[in-house]
Amino acid sequence: MRSRRAAWWFVAPAILVIAVFFFLPVLAGFAMGLTDFDIYALSDLTNLRFVGLRNYLRLLETPLFWQAFGNTLYFVVVGVPLSIAASLGAALLLNSPLARFKSLFRTALFAPVVTTLVAVAVIWRYLFNTRYGFLNYALGQIGIAPIDWLGDPHWAMPAIILFAAWKNFGYNMIIFLAGLQAIPVELYEAARIDGASRWRQLRFVTLPMLSPVMMLVSILTIAGYFQLFAEPYVMTQGGPLQSTVSVLYFMYEEGFKWWNLGSASAVAFLLFLVIFAVTALQLRHAPRLGAA
Amino acid sequence: MKNGLAPILVNGLLAFAAAVVLFPLLWMLSVSLMSAGEASTFPPPFLPRDATLENYRELFAHAGIGRYLANSILIASSVTAISLILNVAAGYAFAKLKFAGRDRIFKLLLGALVIPSQVAMVPLFLLLKFLGLVNSYGGVIVPAMAGIFGIFLVRQYALSIPDELLEAARIDGANEFRIFGLIVVPLLAPIIVTLAVFTLLGTWNDFMWPLIVLADNNLYTLPVALASLSREHVQDNELMMAGSVLTTLPVLVVFLALQRYYMEGLMMGSVKG
Numbered sequence: 326m327r328s329r330r331a332a333w334w335f336v337a338p339a340i341l342v343i344a345v346f347f348f349l350p351v352l353a354g355f356a357m358g359l360t361d362f363d364i365y366a367l368s369d370l371t372n373l374r375f376v377g378l379r380n381y382l383r384l385l386e387t388p389l390f391w392q393a394f395g396n397t398l399y400f401v402v403v404g405v406p407l408s409i410a411a412s413l414g415a416a417l418l419l420n421s422p423l424a425r426f427k428s429l430f431r432t433a434l435f436a437p438v439v440t441t442l443v444a445v446a447v448i449w450r451y452l453f454n455t456r457y458g459f460l461n462y463a464l465g466q467i468g469i470a471p472i473d474w475l476g477d478p479h480w481a482m483p484a485i486i487l488f489a490a491w492k493n494f495g496y497n498m499i500i501f502l503a504g505l506q507a508i509p510v511e512l513y514e515a516a517r518i519d520g521a522s523r524w525r526q527l528r529f530v531t532l533p534m535l536s537p538v539m540m541l542v543s544i545l546t547i548a549g550y551f552q553l554f555a556e557p558y559v560m561t562q563g564g565p566l567q568s569t570v571s572v573l574y575f576m577y578e579e580g581f582k583w584w585n586l587g588s589a590s591a592v593a594f595l596l597f598l599v600i601f602a603v604t605a606l607q608l609r610h611a612p613r614l615g616a617a
Numbered sequence: 618m619k620n621g622l623a624p625i626l627v628n629g630l631l632a633f634a635a636a637v638v639l640f641p642l643l644w645m646l647s648v649s650l651m652s653a654g655e656a657s658t659f660p661p662p663f664l665p666r667d668a669t670l671e672n673y674r675e676l677f678a679h680a681g682i683g684r685y686l687a688n689s690i691l692i693a694s695s696v697t698a699i700s701l702i703l704n705v706a707a708g709y710a711f712a713k714l715k716f717a718g719r720d721r722i723f724k725l726l727l728g729a730l731v732i733p734s735q736v737a738m739v740p741l742f743l744l745l746k747f748l749g750l751v752n753s754y755g756g757v758i759v760p761a762m763a764g765i766f767g768i769f770l771v772r773q774y775a776l777s778i779p780d781e782l783l784e785a786a787r788i789d790g791a792n793e794f795r796i797f798g799l800i801v802v803p804l805l806a807p808i809i810v811t812l813a814v815f816t817l818l819g820t821w822n823d824f825m826w827p828l829i830v831l832a833d834n835n836l837y838t839l840p841v842a843l844a845s846l847s848r849e850h851v852q853d854n855e856l857m858m859a860g861s862v863l864t865t866l867p868v869l870v871v872f873l874a875l876q877r878y879y880m881e882g883l884m885m886g887s888v889k890g
Contacts, residue, residue, distance in 0.1 A: 329714075331714070331793035332714035332719075335706040335707060336707045338707075339706065339707035339763035340763075346744070346760040347734075347765075349740070349744070350740035351736050351737045418631050423627040424627050433635040439818055439868055442824060443824050443844050443864065444861035445861070447843060447861050448861055457656070495638075554735075555825065577825070580739050593733075596733070
């Protein structure tokens with residue numbers, strides 16, 4: 326009995342903080358998305374009106390919102406497979422019995438994950454510089470004409486994707502590495518006795534055994550990549566021609582530049598719905614992981 | 618023949634990948650030591666002609682980077698200290714103490730992990746404005762004083778503490794707080810270090826929320842200040858690289874020193890993230 330009362334002393338402070346500064350705002354955000362909360366309501370709450378779904382309807386008619394959604398989708402659809410492929414490739418190399426200096430290589434490949442996003446985005450903006458950036462210099466060496474990476478609407482998003490893959494692949498690499506190390510050695514021995522080549526071992530032993538990890542990694546990465554914000558904020562400011570405005574960038578400007586807080590809440594809620602739907606869809610195709 | 622080539626191929630690819638991945642960071646360091654304008658030439662120089670600390674001096678003397686560094690240190694260490702206490706206590710209680718609604722509350726918290734924090738940002742801003750915390754250190758620190766991920770991490774680790782140990786202490790007449798301080802915390806030491814590193818790096822690197830809640834220049838954290846400086850000084854590559862070094866070097870050093878704990882946390886967190 327005494328310990329029950331004590332238990333509350335242990336959990337209450339943390340629960341209180343999370344309830345007041347997370348759960349309450351989440352619920353309030355849903356409600357705010359149904360109001361016309363703007364700069365006038367910010368100074369005087371009597372200016373606040375309930376508008377039902379009008380924020381959502383107006384957003385669906387706003388071209389920039391659709392562009393932001395399309396840009397974010399582009400980032401997810403191209404960026405996630407690229408990042409995961411890099412993670413898997415690096416993990417397979419690190420897991421090879423032939424690899425030497427494993428922990429050194431692992432640390433080197435993981436380093437970008439712990440760097441400060443804004444700082445490394447500043448570096449990459451310089452690497453991408455059209456005239457004296459290193460990337461165009463390197464491409465010039467193999468005869469490719471300079472590309473206006475961050476100034477050309479066709480290249481800005483690919484540049485950001487390249488940067489994001491560099492920054493993030495190390496995280497999933499570590500998860501894949503753990504998954505690879507959990508595959509029983511006997512499976513490989515059996516495959517070898519059956520005369521399977523290295524390639525066929527990868528195709529028929531490693532990849533199938535890795536599929537639960539693959540599912541986990543893709544769910545986490547997709548959800549994370551939908552939250553694109555700081556990369557365009559630092560590298561392109563959403564440009565050129567709004568080709569790198571992401572949903573969160575749109576929300577940030579809507580809410581904290583124009584102070585349309587009701588509309589910004591609706592944007593955030595829509596983003597949440599999309600992430601939730603994509604995650605649920607993936608889990609439905611992986612009943613095993615869903616049950617675990 | 619085939620066996621002779623394979624090790625060269627694997628290690629060669631690894632070395633190449635590591636070189637490509639580390640290149641931007643090494644170049645940042647190199648360019649930060651160049652004199653103004655030196656990096657804006659073609660072909661891009663790899664090493665400074667005469668290494669100079671002029672850019673760093675400039676950042677401290679005229680860009681006020683010392684102030685931002687102090688802000689970042691203050692905010693990151695406060696968040697880490699406070700959230701460690703709250704999360705460790707709660708994580709332990711969810712694992713080992715009995716109270717009404719324990720499992721239901723824990724399930725609710727786990728479910729909420731799928732909600733992206735940005736959903737809460739707009740109302741959180743208004744709430745903090747109402748509390749008078751917008752545009753103050755508190756605006757960044759207070760909402761981060763506890764977190765679901767931290768509670769989860771500690772709970773998973775605390776499950777392995779044997780109940781007999783706690784029971785024996787109770788029979789000896791120790792109260793719950795003594796048990797926590799004298800028995801539980803030492804047993805949880807590894808996960809406490811892991812969580813500390815995670816929180817410290819996460820808070821230090823955080824960008825979007827500090828950008829929203831800190832309007833006053835004097836309160837900026839390093840990432841917010843760097844983003845703002847880099848918009849003003851688009852052409853000053855050497856200066857910006859020095860700013861990037863100052864922003865990201867502290868976290869890289871902490872990571873390298875406590876790498877083992879960080880990696881363990883990453884594995885644990887992703888098992889059921």
